[in-house]
Amino acid sequence: MKEKILISSCLIGQPVRYNGTAKQAHHPVLTRWQNEGRLVPVCPELAAGFSVPRSPSEIADNLSGEEVLNGTARIVTDTGQDVTSLFLSGARIALALAQQHKCRYAILTDNSPSCGSTTIYDGTFSGKTHPGTGATAALLRQNGVEVFSHTDIGSLQKRIDGF
């Protein structure tokens, strides 16, 4: 059976980001994996009920997705609205989808408070990032899904295809 891969919807061209844009990834293996039916797209924020466009959100206080999951960090919009529960809902939906499709791997968009897996914005809405994960990436990892940044698709290709 071919390995299925959970992937952030915006990476395959869906205009689902907060500002109505996509973040198309251009790694050549993605086209092949898509043609092979391996990709399982999800946008945790849309799945949770957010619309496009929506207010930008960040994990507050320089914290990370693990703290969001254990209840010690909040996710807020640029106007200070607490949207933590919606982000947690999106993370759970993404995990359920990964489990339904038996995905052992995910490729997620870095810097996002949902999908970031190596860096995220620091909560000041000033464009500064720090090492950390979004809520969805953290929940997937806690449940055994190996998460790769969209900047590191080559590492997943080596893992799956062996080259």
Ligand code: SF4
């Ligand atoms: S939540 Fe993830 S999939 Fe949705 S727009 Fe943000 S980075 Fe892309």
